[in-house]
Amino acid sequence: MSLNESLIEQHDALMVALQADETEQLERLLQEMRAADIAEVLEHIAEEEEHRQTVFALLATLSVERRAHIIGYLPEDLQEELANEMSDETLLSVLEEMSADERADLFNLLDEDRREGLLRRMAKQEREDLKRLASYEEGTAGAIMTSDYVAIPSGMTVSQAMMRVRQTAPDAETVYQLYITDTDGRLAGTLSLRQLMVARPGALVDDLMIKDVISVDVEAAQEDVAKMIARYDMLAVPVLDADARLVGIITHDDAMDVAEEEATEDMHKGVSVGKLEGGLRSASLFELYRKRIVWLVLLVFANIFSGAGIAYFEETIEAYIALVFFLPLLVDSGGNAGSQAATLMVRGMATGDVRSRDWAKLLGREVFVALGLGLTMALAVSVVGVFRAGTEIALVVAMSMVLIVIVGSLIGMILPFILNRLGWDPATASAPLVTSIADASGVLIYFALATAILGLPGG
Amino acid sequence: MSLNESLIEQHDALMVALQADETEQLERLLQEMRAADIAEVLEHIAEEEEHRQTVFALLATLSVERRAHIIGYLPEDLQEELANEMSDETLLSVLEEMSADERADLFNLLDEDRREGLLRRMAKQEREDLKRLASYEEGTAGAIMTSDYVAIPSGMTVSQAMMRVRQTAPDAETVYQLYITDTDGRLAGTLSLRQLMVARPGALVDDLMIKDVISVDVEAAQEDVAKMIARYDMLAVPVLDADARLVGIITHDDAMDVAEEEATEDMHKGVSVGKLEGGLRSASLFELYRKRIVWLVLLVFANIFSGAGIAYFEETIEAYIALVFFLPLLVDSGGNAGSQAATLMVRGMATGDVRSRDWAKLLGREVFVALGLGLTMALAVSVVGVFRAGTEIALVVAMSMVLIVIVGSLIGMILPFILNRLGWDPATASAPLVTSIADASGVLIYFALATAILGLPGG
Incomplete structure (x- = not known):
């Protein structure tokens, strides 16, 4: 079941x-x-x-x-x-x-x-x-850490530490990772219970502990903490204040919750939905409205550029009304390819698969991939185009498709990096935003090509 | 740093x-x-x-x-x-x-x-x-489980079990959760090392163990295993074969990797990108092309419906060329609102926030949210519309906007459920797919309204 x-x-x-x-x-x-x-x-x-x-x-x-x-x-x-x-x-x-x-x-x-x-x-x-x-401020390590950890004073023997573990066991969030602190409360090292159990009872924890500890700052972003726990397969990560004093730990289960939360937030951002406090089910009608409307309205205004582009080519459109048939298809294709590129990039940056120094290389590769995509789609659309609107328009549509897909893809690939450089979250490079920019470019490319190739009846 | x-x-x-x-x-x-x-x-x-x-x-x-x-x-x-x-x-x-x-x-x-x-x-x-x-088949619990766990034969005392833990410690993936098995290898119960440490050395593990164990089937989907570990904050989950024999365990760190992988896959699906074996960086050019082209080409053909819709209203467009200015904006708006609804729903279903029985209720709520979104966007666009194309066309555009946003949102909300019912992954209800369907509807709504309200010059 x-x-x-x-x-x-x-x-x-x-x-x-x-x-x-x-x-x-x-x-x-x-x-x-x-x-x-x-x-x-x-x-x-x-x-x-x-x-x-x-x-x-x-x-x-x-x-x-x-x-x-x-x-x-x-x-x-x-x-x-x-x-x-x-x-x-x-x-x-x-x-x-x-x-x-x-x-x-x-x-x-x-x-x-x-x-x-x-x-x-x-x-x-x-x-x-x-x-x-x-x-601690929401979203920081401090806000998700717990103070229920097992601290072992430096200088204890293995059997003393074992006794301390037994005493603390009922309350501690985890007893499987021990934190050795000096007299000022600074983290001196860590020791796993596993290591403690196989050690000689009289040995000193200081001689056994790992001194090169992975730790996080109390003000670190919670998603970075989650990434670190995932990367190093940790049970828990110690949290230190500005003076390197141990102030808490964050356990793997909380890290997993944070990772899920962050993935949800990024997916929502990908379609321009703001951060929902609860889930979809528990959000109020007004919250859902509020978190969705902002970008939708901004995108209405962004789309004015596409409208202006079309207005500019009014004469061409009047002369060749069949061009309009292909307008939604062409602008959608640029937006789709661009959204793909943006999502691949945004998620790659979020998981750490893509780092900023990979940018130039990935952009270069994208040109080739987009060229392949554009040519294939141009082939598909020209079959339809010849049948519906004749060879000349089909040629314009096919050529536009190649260019639009390449431009859309490059916009999708570049935007997350620009946003990142500006200190914004790359996930703001959402499908609707990429689509709006790709649309305006698409309209210009399409009608400019059409005007150039087909010419104007009066011209 | x-x-x-x-x-x-x-x-x-x-x-x-x-x-x-x-x-x-x-x-x-x-x-x-x-x-x-x-x-x-x-x-x-x-x-x-x-x-x-x-x-x-x-x-x-x-x-x-x-x-x-x-x-x-x-x-x-x-x-x-x-x-x-x-x-x-x-x-x-x-x-x-x-x-x-x-x-x-x-x-x-x-x-x-x-x-x-x-x-x-x-x-x-x-x-x-x-x-x-x-x-075991890829994607199943069997494929990600490990056999390095600590099994304790039923009937052992606490001190015997402790000895067994010490012996197994160097090799076991985790020693913090112990699995008590009967003579047939069936899982009888579990015991945490924490419980073992505070127990009386002569007590029997059978008297201490938890018998109501959360376990997974060896053929369970890996994402379900990851969800279970996250839900119950587990260190590891035992994996059983068809005869309830313990065959392995899956630890929290592997569950976290699976959750990340699944989130990435869902995000990619959201923009119609197929599953990449490695990440964006390690994928070959041809793999990137192959995983992106399939749906893009299908969507080219889906978009023929929009083109056909436009062709049907050719006379209206010729009479009122200004209608074309607002075409990309209107179809995009429907697509954007629809993608938002689809993404909220798909992610809600993936995290377990939304279950199929919530469907009717969420759909009902979406009507109101979409009405609010549509009215606000209609207001925004009519400001632009009056200025660029006169009151009558602005009215058509505004009315179309309300209807298109509602229809787009409902498509986005319904599609994941239909896919789920058909046994498909709801994440297939991607932004491009929703956009294509919303587009065709948008074109019909817009030009039908325009023809009805503006009338045809010759009619």
């Missing part, structure tokens, strides 16, 4: 039990399900306003620990609403059970007064830790 | 040492670099045919263990060439040092005869393991 099917079954069973008010059956179902799955089902149920209270009631039947775990998987708006429903006592106990990074995220959703009130009721160390984790 | 910068520095230093033939400096540099980075630099150097031999020579200076590690990071074509350069003895020792999954991948690149020859020289168990791992 696929993940999808089993989830739908669980969802349906839960809904049936819910509507029939079968409390025992409900509790049994929730017991069996995993936190991530409960969260998804609850999110679905909560979409209907009238079921929200039921969701809150359901969660309240679970243990604080389990509730804390599930809440971490819920979308932000639901987390916020849930927190607002809870008393300070309940919220405090839930926060305490959450992992440090998720706790800071939830905390940041609360309003100022509530945050102040909660902080006052926390122990000093807990308060400091939370304030610190909650203070 | 960013990852990018430090890599470029290392690359340059290596090239300088290489060209100056400074062997000691070279060795020192390679010593300091990480396997993944060496692999990237070597890949770059190997792009120039004349440097390939140098790359092979460089690798030969490294220890077999390190060489095996680096080779695992190289693209397939380079792995193949490298293997063909090596003697059977060298290749056997390199294969032995590789992790089981990478060993099977490299093995599959060799030709039949060589494979047979190598297998004959291996120990029986090693041979069976390799043959098994190499036998």
